[in-house]
Amino acid sequence: xxxxxxxxxxxxxxxxxxxxxxxxxxxxxxxxxxxxxxxxxxxxxxxxxxxxxxxxxxxxxxxxxxxxxxxxxxxxxxxxxxxxxxxxxxxxxxxxxxxxxxxxxxxxxxxxxxxxxxxxxxxxxxxxxxxxxxxxxxxxxxxxxxxxxxxxxxxxxxxxxxxxxxxxxxxxxxxxxxxxxxxxxxxxxxxxxxxxxxxxxxxxxxxxxxxxxxxxxxxxxxxxxxxxxxxxxxxxxxxxxxxxxxxxxxxxxxxxxxxxxxxxxxxxxxxxxxxxxxxxxxxxxxxxxxxxxxxxxxxxxxxxxxxxxxxxxxxxxxxxxxxxxxxxxxxxxxxxxxxxxxxxxxxxxxxxxxxxxxxxxxxxxxxxxxxxxxxxxxxxxxxxxxxxxxxxxxxxxxxxxxxxxxxxxxxxxxxxxxxxxxxxxxxxxxxxxxxxxxxxxxxxxxxxxxxxxxxxxxxxxxxxxxxxxxxxxxxxx
Numbered sequence: 001x002x003x004x005x006x007x008x009x010x011x012x013x014x015x016x017x018x019x020x021x022x023x024x025x026x027x028x029x030x031x032x033x034x035x036x037x038x039x040x041x042x043x044x045x046x047x048x049x050x051x052x053x054x055x056x057x058x059x060x061x062x063x064x065x066x067x068x069x070x071x072x073x074x075x076x077x078x079x080x081x082x083x084x085x086x087x088x089x090x091x092x093x094x095x096x097x098x099x100x101x102x103x104x105x106x107x108x109x110x111x112x113x114x115x116x117x118x119x120x121x122x123x124x125x126x127x128x129x130x131x132x133x134x135x136x137x138x139x140x141x142x143x144x145x146x147x148x149x150x151x152x153x154x155x156x157x158x159x160x161x162x163x164x165x166x167x168x169x170x171x172x173x174x175x176x177x178x179x180x181x182x183x184x185x186x187x188x189x190x191x192x193x194x195x196x197x198x199x200x201x202x203x204x205x206x207x208x209x210x211x212x213x214x215x216x217x218x219x220x221x222x223x224x225x226x227x228x229x230x231x232x233x234x235x236x237x238x239x240x241x242x243x244x245x246x247x248x249x250x251x252x253x254x255x256x257x258x259x260x261x262x263x264x265x266x267x268x269x270x271x272x273x274x275x276x277x278x279x280x281x282x283x284x285x286x287x288x289x290x291x292x293x294x295x296x297x298x299x300x301x302x303x304x305x306x307x308x309x310x311x312x313x314x315x316x317x318x319x320x321x322x323x324x325x326x327x328x329x330x331x332x333x334x335x336x337x338x339x340x341x342x343x344x345x346x347x348x349x350x351x352x353x354x355x356x357x358x359x360x361x362x363x364x365x366x367x368x369x370x371x372x373x374x375x376x377x378x379x380x381x382x383x384x385x386x387x388x389x390x391x392x393x394x395x396x397x398x399x400x401x402x403x404x405x406x407x408x409x410x411x412x413x414x415x416x417x418x419x420x421x422x423x424x425x426x427x428x429x430x431x432x433x434x435x436x437x438x439x440x441x442x443x444x445x446x447x448x449x450x451x452x453x454x455x456x457x458x459x460x461x462x463x464x465x466x467x468x469x470x471x472x473x474x475x476x477x
Contacts, residue, residue: 009447013339013431017085020343021077024350029074030054032354032400047399052358055351074351081349089342090335093434095294096153097334100438101327102298103157106305108326109319110276113312115269116161122265124168131169132232138162139183139231143224146187150196153435154284154297155180159442160254167252172245174453175235177443181428181436182227182454186461188390189424190220197390201419204398205412212413215477219417219468223461230457246453247445271311279304333441337434344387344432353386361400365408372408373418373473374466376401380422381462388433390423414472421465429458 007015033051058073067078077085090097110116127134145151159180166176191198192213199209238245283300286292292300309319347353360383364375380397387393398419405415427433431447440450471477 009336009437009441010339012447013336013343013437014086016431017082017339017342017346020346021082021085021350024076024346024352025057025059027350027352028054028355029057029076029351030355030358031351032358047354047357047397049400049403052354054355075349077346077350081346085342085345085349086339088345089340090338092345093337093341095298096337096434096438099153099294099298099301100156100334100337101330102305103301104330104333104442105323105326106301106308107157107160108329109305109308109314109322110272111160112318112322113268113272113308113314115272115276115308116164118265118269119273120161120164120168124165134165134169135179135232135235136228138165139179139228140224142180142183143187143220146184147190147192147194147220149284150188150191150194151284151287152184152188153294154280154287155184156435156439156442157301159439163254163443167254170239171235172238172242172247173250173252173443173445174246174449175231175238177440177445177450178231178234178453181439182231182457183224185424185428186223186227187220188427189421189461189465190216190223191420191424192216192220194420197394197420197423198416200390200394201398201416204394205402205416207412207416212417212477215413215417215468215472216420219421219465222468223464226460226464227457230460234453246449250444268312272308275307275311276304279307330442333438336437336441340388340432340434340437347386356383356386357397357400361404364404367408369409370470370473372405373410373414373469376405376410376415377418377422377465377469380419381426384423384426385430385432388427388430393423394419410473411477414469414477417472417477418469421469425458425461425465428454 030052032053033048035048055072055074057076058068058070059076060068062068063075064078066080067075069075107116123134142152142155145155159177162179163173163176166172166179188194188197193199193210198216202209202211242248279300283292283297286300287297305323314322360379364372364379367375380393383393383397398416401415401419402412405412428436429451431437437447440447
């Protein structure tokens with residue numbers, strides 16, 4: 001693993017797009033019928049079980065080079081399609097891309113006022129003799145927010161703050177971003193009430209929302225503690241000997257880093273912090289109660305930036321310079337999101353995702369109950385590479401997994417738990433997850449470095465997830 005190295009992230013993602021394009025020629029194309037179902041105010045598109053039909057591919061010189069649509073036939077990805085997959089991915093991921101850009105700009109404006117400097121200084125002074133307690137509070141704050149409310153993307157603006165804290169405590173970049181990713185993703189993967197993966201899956205499975213909470217609380221406790229101890233063990237190793245850091249050659253110099261010495265709290269800092277906190281809380285409240293999405297959240301953060309400019313009394317030129325500097329820092333992470341989405345574009349247009357889904361369901365149907373439970377879990381883990389969106393994955397795979405679990409004598413609650421585990425634990429490692437790739441890019445951590453760090457924990461979490469699923473099955477969960 002020490003010699004494991006991948007090329008630049010854009011080259012790496014482009015190579016996956018090329019591989020996916022080749023697979024559209026090798027994997028048969030097919031499609032399930034889908035129906036639209038309205039539950040409350042939510043309109044869902046569901047796969048209809050038993051309707052899979054293989055679609056013959058039409059391959060021609062024109063189709064290979066430029067693409068060719070023919071009624072009743074599937075069209076594998078053309079050479080032109082490979083090049084247009086990236087701009088199409090950028091277009092489909094536009095809301096998330098603009099979100100990443102704006103929060104980077106707004107955070108930089110707040111940082112420019114010195115507010116972040118002052119409060120980080122106060123935080124470090126308060127926990128100077130108990131850094132593990134500080135990490136514990138931050139880690140479990142992300143975990144609780146994810147497991148109960150499905151929050152994660154909303155905390156991306158805090159990544160620079162976590163890096164500053166990690167640096168001041170004597171750790172490295174990976175430790176700083178690990179507080180956010182490990183805590184948040186394990187909380188997401190052991191969803192207690194998460195509306196974006198658990199509740200959608202339970203709706204499709206026709207289960208009472210929030211039911212089966214006991215096993216998920218156990219899962220949350222076991223897995224989050226495993227992640228926390230893994231992170232602390234790594235941090236202690238790095239603090240004792242910086243050369244044991246996975247990024248030992250990184251000087252850990254933060255762009256526009258600040259000096260925390262002599263930082264003085266003023267009324268301006270207090271007003272800016274209070275305003276940002278109130279607006280941030282209002283955004284989160286609107287997400288949970290008013291159905292706000294990324295576009296509305298982006299507008300909310302933009303408002304926070306404008307309020308910061310007014311309170312700090314920055315000049316127009318000064319504020320725009322800070323705004324543009326923040327945008328520049330987020331450009332690469334934002335583009336990574338679009339590149340990652342381009343992979344999904346190729347597989348959807350080549351119509352191979354439903355084929356993968358169908359044959360996996362056929363394979364699971366021939367397994368014993370215990371093996372089928374693990375098979376569902378493994379499939380969802382692998383399927384997360386193709387559809388990293390939890391809600392999208394639930395609407396595609398759960399309509400097939402639910403009747404399959406009924407036939408195999410596996411409870412629907414266990415099937416939902418297998419889906420949640422499969423979707424969640426792999427979020428921290430699959431390169432098609434735009435939020436992951438953007439987060440580590442913001443933190444300045446190359447993907448292969450993050451992979452080396454997280455891979456052992458991924459294996460531990462996968463093993464724990466399998467044990468919990470077997471326990472759930474044998475206790476008639």
